[in-house]
Amino acid sequence: MTRIYPHIVVAKFGGTSVADFDAMNRSAAIILADHHVRLVVLSASAGVTNLLVELAAGLESRDRQDKIETLRAIQHNIISRLKQPEAIGQEIDHLLENISRLAETAASAPSAALSDALVSHGELMSSLLFVEVLRERGVETEWFDARKVIRTNDHFGCAEPVIGATAELAEKQLRPRIEQALIITQGFIGSDAAGHTTTLGRGGSDYTASLLGEALQADRVDIWTDVAGIYTTDPRIVPQAQRIDEISFSEASEMATFGAKVLHPATLLPAMRKNIPVFVGSSKDPSAGGTRVCCNAENPPRYRALAVRRKQTLLKLHSVNAQPAHAFLADMFAILSRHHVAMDLVTTSETSIALILNSTGATSGEADTLTTSLLTELSSHCRVDVEADLALVTLIGNTLSHTAGICQPVFAGMEHHPVRMICHGASSHNLCFLLPADAADSAIKTLHRSLFE
Numbered sequence: 001m002t003r004i005y006p007h008i009v010v011a012k013f014g015g016t017s018v019a020d021f022d023a024m025n026r027s028a029a030i031i032l033a034d035h036h037v038r039l040v041v042l043s044a045s046a047g048v049t050n051l052l053v054e055l056a057a058g059l060e061s062r063d064r065q066d067k068i069e070t071l072r073a074i075q076h077n078i079i080s081r082l083k084q085p086e087a088i089g090q091e092i093d094h095l096l097e098n099i100s101r102l103a104e105t106a107a108s109a110p111s112a113a114l115s116d117a118l119v120s121h122g123e124l125m126s127s128l129l130f131v132e133v134l135r136e137r138g139v140e141t142e143w144f145d146a147r148k149v150i151r152t153n154d155h156f157g158c159a160e161p162v163i164g165a166t167a168e169l170a171e172k173q174l175r176p177r178i179e180q181a182l183i184i185t186q187g188f189i190g191s192d193a194a195g196h197t198t199t200l201g202r203g204g205s206d207y208t209a210s211l212l213g214e215a216l217q218a219d220r221v222d223i224w225t226d227v228a229g230i231y232t233t234d235p236r237i238v239p240q241a242q243r244i245d246e247i248s249f250s251e252a253s254e255m256a257t258f259g260a261k262v263l264h265p266a267t268l269l270p271a272m273r274k275n276i277p278v279f280v281g282s283s284k285d286p287s288a289g290g291t292r293v294c295c296n297a298e299n300p301p302r303y304r305a306l307a308v309r310r311k312q313t314l315l316k317l318h319s320v321n322a323q324p325a326h327a328f329l330a331d332m333f334a335i336l337s338r339h340h341v342a343m344d345l346v347t348t349s350e351t352s353i354a355l356i357l358n359s360t361g362a363t364s365g366e367a368d369t370l371t372t373s374l375l376t377e378l379s380s381h382c383r384v385d386v387e388a389d390l391a392l393v394t395l396i397g398n399t400l401s402h403t404a405g406i407c408q409p410v411f412a413g414m415e416h417h418p419v420r421m422i423c424h425g426a427s428s429h430n431l432c433f434l435l436p437a438d439a440a441d442s443a444i445k446t447l448h449r450s451l452f453e
Helices: 020-032 049-055 061-079 086-108 111-118 120-135 163-176 204-217 248-259 266-274 326-338 374-381 409-412 437-451
Strands: 009-013 037-041 142-145 184-187 187-189 197-199 221-225 246-248 277-283 288-296 303-319 345-348 352-358 382-397 423-424 430-436
Touching: 009 020, 009 204, 020 061, 020 120, 037 120, 037 163, 037 197, 049 061, 049 086, 049 111, 049 120, 049 184, 049 248, 049 288, 061 120, 086 111, 086 120, 111 120, 120 142, 120 184, 120 303, 163 204, 197 409, 204 221, 204 266, 204 352, 246 248, 248 303, 248 382, 303 326, 303 437, 326 352, 326 374, 352 382, 374 382, 382 437, 409 437, 430 437
Parallel strands: 009 037, 009 221, 037 184, 142 184, 221 277, 246 288
Antiparallel strands: 187 197, 277 288, 303 352, 303 382, 345 352, 382 430, 423 430
């Protein structure tokens, strides 16, 4: 049978794009302007996930009720603008009751699994409301629970998708529905093999869209956010930042990994595997254009962009025994591996290791990376120093580790900034500096002025 829609675009809308009734209507107009859009992935409305994360951490009764009433107001401000609010209002109230019950449990017995179950309600509510907005426009649409197809492991708070199972489930359950109606689903959430709700980490809705694009072999994945594309740095830090019209997967992936907020760090991996172009644009001003992310960008520049990643921790391990360097390194990495610590950036000497811990990804706050058991075991083998409240500033470019003269202008720009650690050489696309958090914006402004303006 010939498919009705041989070309499929997956469109994802972020929190600001579904923040309220007017934002949802702007997003609906974008969808209806492109008949190739058959699958829509939504984040929670702006601010909702933060409230749910606070509830999941466990709050006293009064604080808990304040947060829930704020959540209720966000949802009912949208419901009140609908022509027929009664049915969906009851459904949203049922989800708010679930949130209240789970938050009460979290106050006495918080857990990562409970946190994921609670935080998932943000996307469930926004997607249900968005379906009603579309139906009022006369669109044939269907709400779909992403947990039926996004299969993950049980690493709650930052689960990893099971690619093969996700592709199989998407083909079986999503493909037939796409032929019949516009499908609205949730980003960020999935389920493990036992059916427990999981999350893909903060900002994971982008990742969901890319995973589903890969599974359905989509022609394009559109990421609609609050900025018109990817810029040479965060325009909120440097107003002179310039939009990048076309960028390669590898460059954009480096930017996301090192803190650019436009994309989730893992977003581009599924798209890269199937060579699916990704478009990034603004739902507030879709006519402004955006950035196309593809396999190879034409004439890539030496310096592409600057990114900053905050909430970084520097862990320094110093050998106190006269053991060979290779044995010390092997022992330390084995301990970190047993405690599931992702070694982000690492520098080593004969008797010490310095590594950066990134705590910006998981839904459960700091994700308890530096647990008491980890520090106790490390301290039995070496001297441990921990320095928090740092920021990682990264210069992204091309052939940086193979081109002469790269470091001079960069180091000159960093001359008056207190650098705690430098990483360069492992990738030809980045040069990283670890700084005190309060020095990061100044470093970004200085480097942007000297390298991009």
